[in-house]
Amino acid sequence: MACRICHSVLVTGSNRGIGLEIVRQLVDSPSGPVKIFASCRDPDGPRTEELQELAQKHQDVITVVQLVKNFSLDICSSASIKEALKLVENEVQEKGLNLIINNAGVNIPGSLADTEKSMMVDVYTSNVVGPMMVAKDFRALLCKAAAQFSHQTSMSCKRSAIINVSTLLSSITICPENFSLAPMYPYRVSKAALNMLTRCLAEDLKKDGILVMALHPGWVQTEMGGSEAPLTAAESVKGMLEVIANLTEKETGTLLDWKGNSIPW
Template identity: 35%
Template sequence: MSRPRRCLVTGANRGLGLEFAQQLLERGDHVLGACRHPGRASALNDLVGEYPGRMHMLPLDTADARSIAELARELPLVFDGLDLLINNAGVLHSGERFGSVQALNLDDSFRTNASGPFLLTQALAPVLARGARVVNLSSSWGSIAELEAFRTPSYAISKAAQNMASALLAKALAERGVVVLALNPGWVQTDMGGAHAELTPAEAVAGMLQVIDGAGIADSGRFLDHRGEPVPW
């Protein structure tokens, strides 16, 4: 694009979301970072000071329909349209064992990881520019074809549901040339991935941004990794 992109990153207060915000700002783009408690997001507030006029913040809880509606109402006060939406916010309930999986964990995971990104994209569809990109951060743990063992059921189930949401959004937004991608960042050194993961956040995000930049309408609805390689459903 010849002009800076208008980007919204959810879960931007830490991990991959914060790294997306950082790298997009370094590229010269304008970024709206959304998270549950912006006042507590010290690293994100530092970016606001470092990139005045290009870094903005708004509260968002993707598990709360009212919070999604409020962000949709407030976004036009920040941007007159949106070129890139990165649905990064997610939750992982660790330590789940078969026989003791809690309904609350399943409900929270589904609302945050699956229905939240779908509902946010639906709410923001009117302001998505023609040819915009919508990226849902998925996981190999949401791949049914790659399932090897019983693990993190609330997370895995919600990510599999999110993958269907990505495919449905690709169909819904195709007429406007909007590209929707489900991206698996890989095993990344974040609070969720742990210190022994294979990739740094910088490496994972740099790879995903290359995939996003190179994607065309024919790629919409695909499930890809940070190198642009297809991930089995």
Template identity: 40%
Template sequence: MLARSILITGSSRGLGLELVKQLSAANSSPGHIIATCRNPDSALELKKLAETHQNVHITRLDVGDEESYIPLVAHVEEIVGSSGLNILINNAGISPKSTRINMVKWKHMTDTFHVNAIAPLMLAKALLPQIKRAASQMDGGCLAAKRAAIINISSILGSIEENKEGGLYPYRASKAALNAITKSQCIDLRNFNILVTCLHPGWVQTDMGGKSAPLTPVESVSGIINTLHNLNEEHHGGFYQYDGQKLPW
């Protein structure tokens, strides 16, 4: 089993939905898969999964709305109880269509930072007591996803070193900020034995990635789950691709 409990944001479609699919179908499926989305009533595929897998719990969360964190935290507490929350996967994100400098607008930048960088930090803060509780269930100081982990879904487009084409200001900058947040979290949370890392899912055939992307959601998520199983001290505070390859900042 990867972990007793996992919370995934942005679970109604794309990578988030595929994560729920593969985790719920695993031979050793987590005891609780908490799948969050903005509109549970319209998340038809997710609802079907919850109907056939008792360990899938759907709960409403708009990561950009801090008020929605309050009922979420209470619901997570009801689900995981004294065992705490083992893994938080900050998957939800947005990418405006603006590309070049003559097209970017204030709102593009502020909205994208709000969802892609600020929200993952503040959600981790809100759920931190439950993540700490999960980390305390194991003896010793080892780091592993099955113990406690915050996984921030980043992007190679957030790599400053790998930026050879420019443009994409809101998305690139927000993911670079998320990488910086991940690094600070890894320092702040090491003494609590909470593993923190950021993962690039690859260029995937989702609504955001487009149909010409080389990876299917199935391929990307299969790699992500395999990588999660293998995370340890070496990966703490790092930036890795879905298949475990280390990426440059």
């Protein structure tokens, strides 16, 4: 990335897997953000050691942010989002927040026979309602960032953007090709809903100069993806950040993969 991807970014679900790797590659890049807000459910918990070490090493760039008060699938706690908003606002002030990467999400694998109502509700709450509430509450800061580029009509992540991490498994068109390999009712349905949220936000925020799109990271070797996945987190995130850095208004409201290829809804 030749030029700075953005001045400030909020990454949700950043204590492990893809989220942690996004923070690591951003902070290691000479063209990375000046401010990185790395959020997770429990910043002081045992699963955040790597993130805390990274934040300690880069105290001038990384700020660890809590978005919930407890270990729950419900990441859309209004109180915790508002607290996070205050913290970020105090840091960025009139510059606003340029980029949100809604990476936090959960997967409860389940066939039709195995899937209970509570599983559907919990996964939907985490994967759809959470990103929606983050976008809603941080909209004003995104608008402030977009206004810094009021002389420009083009949209980009350097100006103001929301990236929702989705999946190939969300595609209704492709579902017949891969359903038998991974039924995953709660995950598939919630991510398809996340795609619609992405399209709605893209239309709603277009007038504010805010780009919104969905990005599939590939099948990645993480706790969720498993050890058989063909991609390492480093490979996936390298591709994702290249795509993010080169997004324009033409990509708002789209679903792309980590190589920049279009995925049908």
